[in-house]
Amino acid sequence: xxxxxxxTNLDFLPSPMEDKPGLVIRDPFQFSDAMLIxxxxxxxCLEFFDGTHSRLDLRAHLVRATGxxxxxxxxxxxxxxxxxxxxxxxxxxxxxxxxTEGAFARAAVREAAHAGSGYPHAPGELRETLExxxxxxxxxxxxxxxxxxxAPHVSPFGGVDxxxxxxxxxxxxxxxxxxxxxxTSHYGHPDCLGLxxxxxxxxxxxAVTDAKLVGELERKLGPAALMEDYCHAIEHSIxxxxxxxxxxxxxxxxxxxxxxxxxxxxxxxxxxPEDAGNVRRIIGALGExxxxxGSKLAWVLGVDMAHMGRRYGDPLTAIxxxxxxxxxxxxxxxxxxxxxxxxxxxxxxxxxxxxxDLKWCGSAPIYTFLKAVPEARxxxxxxxxxxxxxxxxxSFAGMSFHSQ
Numbered sequence: 001x002x003x004x005x006x007x008t009n010l011d012f013l014p015s016p017m018e019d020k021p022g023l024v025i026r027d028p029f030q031f032s033d034a035m036l037i038x039x040x041x042x043x044x045c046l047e048f049f050d051g052t053h054s055r056l057d058l059r060a061h062l063v064r065a066t067g068x069x070x071x072x073x074x075x076x077x078x079x080x081x082x083x084x085x086x087x088x089x090x091x092x093x094x095x096x097x098x099x100t101e102g103a104f105a106r107a108a109v110r111e112a113a114h115a116g117s118g119y120p121h122a123p124g125e126l127r128e129t130l131e132x133x134x135x136x137x138x139x140x141x142x143x144x145x146x147x148x149x150x151a152p153h154v155s156p157f158g159g160v161d162x163x164x165x166x167x168x169x170x171x172x173x174x175x176x177x178x179x180x181x182x183x184t185s186h187y188g189h190p191d192c193l194g195l196x197x198x199x200x201x202x203x204x205x206x207a208v209t210d211a212k213l214v215g216e217l218e219r220k221l222g223p224a225a226l227m228e229d230y231c232h233a234i235e236h237s238i239x240x241x242x243x244x245x246x247x248x249x250x251x252x253x254x255x256x257x258x259x260x261x262x263x264x265x266x267x268x269x270x271x272x273p274e275d276a277g278n279v280r281r282i283i284g285a286l287g288e289x290x291x292x293x294g295s296k297l298a299w300v301l302g303v304d305m306a307h308m309g310r311r312y313g314d315p316l317t318a319i320x321x322x323x324x325x326x327x328x329x330x331x332x333x334x335x336x337x338x339x340x341x342x343x344x345x346x347x348x349x350x351x352x353x354x355x356x357d358l359k360w361c362g363s364a365p366i367y368t369f370l371k372a373v374p375e376a377r378x379x380x381x382x383x384x385x386x387x388x389x390x391x392x393x394x395s396f397a398g399m400s401f402h403s404q
Contacts, residue, residue: 003058003079004090006049009187013311025087029187030113030234031100032086041065045078049088055079101230109206110198110257114236118155119243123203130247133160137168144402146174147376148299148369150339151244152396153183153237153362158386165382165398167244174298178210178254179245182365183237183302185229185259191278193221194229194259200242205251207242213256213289220285224278231259237302245300256297260365267356272348273367286372299401301369303362305332309392312359318393320385325393331358332395333383339399340378344370362396369401376401 009029015022015037023038023046038046044065048058055075062071082088086096104110115121120129133156151166152159188194197214200207218227232238238257245253260282263273274280290297306328309318316324331350338347344367351363360366370376382398 002051002054003049004083004088005051006046006082007087007089007093010087025085027086028234029230031093031097034085034087036081036085036087042074042078045075049082051089104230104233105228107198109201110196110232112200112202112239113234114239115203118236118240119157121203126203126243127247130156130244134164134167134244134247137164144404145295146170146298146400147373147403148301148401150301150303150362150366150378150397150399150401151241152304152384152398153240153302154304154386154388154394154396155236156240156244158388158394159384159396162382162384162396162398163244166400167248167398169381169398169400170248170298175249175253177296177298178213178256178293179241179298179300180256180258181238181241181245181300181302182258182260182369183235183241184304184361184365185231185261186235186237186361188229188231188259188261189226190261190264191224191273191276191282192261193217193225193282194231194235194261195225195227196229196232196257198228198232200239200255200257202239202243202246202251204243204246207246208252208254210254210256216289217258217285220288221278221281224281229259232257235259241300241302260368262361263364263367266348267352267363270352272345273364274371283368283371286368287374290373299369299373301362301365301399303365304394304396305335305358305360305362306393306395307359307361308395309389311389311392317391318387320387320393325385328358328393328395329383329385332397333380335360336378336380336383336397336399339366339370340380342370342374342377342404344374373401375404377404 011026011028013024015024020037022040023043026035059072059075062074083092086093120126149166149169152162185194197211199209266273335350378399378401385393385395388394
């Protein structure tokens with residue numbers, strides 16, 4: 001009997017506990033809330049869960065490694081633990097996934113997923129925290145009608161300066177607009193948008209999702225959009241923007257929440273993203289909507305930029321603003337200059353260099369916006385790098401975009 005495959009979309013990281021060394025496995029999709037620590041002696045066994053090895057193969061490996069002819073118990077316990085946790089591509093996981101996705105599809109609203117971790121859960125504490133985050137920033141001189149802002153989607157406490165700069169560009173006059181929140185889809189399908197009709201609930205209350213515009217995109221995009229995309233249930237790139245918008249304009253702010261999948265095919269194989277039919281439909285539908293609705297819409301890009309260091313597979317120990325990260329800043333700013341100029345092609349050509357070794361997770365939403373709203377011209381308000389851990393850095397920026 002072949003062993004089932006270990007899911008490829010899990011998180012793997014070294015155990016932070018000295019008394020429990022090994023490899024931590026957890027599920028970023030939250031189909032399972034389990035967390036397993038695989039002891040060092042068993043880490044190599046995970047290679048057998050690739051769909052081509054049998055239980056006998058794994059048992060033989062364990063016998064050779066341990067010298068214990070009764071190692072079958074270890075194989076059974078390891079396989080059972082991985083399956084029960086929902087980490088294997090087997091019937092247990094298929095059932096768990098169907099139940100979880102079905103529950104989200106049936107839910108009346110999209111509940112806050114990151115309250116209590118990314119930002120305070122209690123409304124009073126949240127209000128006090130965001131007032132502190134946003135205090136002191138003065139909006140720049142008006143450059144025409146504001147069309148968009150770009151803000152980080154990193155946890156707000158890590159990107160305070162960039163969040164503050166971006167949201168200071170909004171004024172009370174923007175309160176009646178519908179905010180198209182175009183966020184990175186960290187878990188969604190490439191070349192595809194994730195849509196939902198659900199209202200977003202945060203500690204502030206329930207934001208209003210524009211169901212009419214959602215329905216329009218669903219009709220026009222066909223296979224280029226996934227309706228009631230489960231990724232919305234766990235994604236932070238839109239939720240954090242909704243919290244800031246509610247803080248500024250009240251809980252009933254109107255939004256169009258759109259998750260943008262990556263354009264990896266273009267990055268790795270060449271050509272422009274819209275060479276793929278799905279991306280061409282996405283840009284066309286959003287462009288038509290932007291042209292028709294005009295100033296009724298304000299776009300909010302929930303995007304981070306470079307991801308460098310140990311956490312992201314780089315050999316370097318990344319320290320914000322120092323050594324290699326100084327060069328990263330120069331390259332980041334070159335891309336930002338193309339964004340400011342509204343040069344979608346020039347921006348993407350830079351993303352394609354070295355197959356995006358900077359690992360900009362916001363590149364697809366940014367490119368999509370630049371193509372859908374070609375008249376927009378940007379202004380860099382604040383660039384920032386942040387050590388997400390002692391050896392890894394994320395960069396991001398606060399920007400505003402106005403009409404020519």
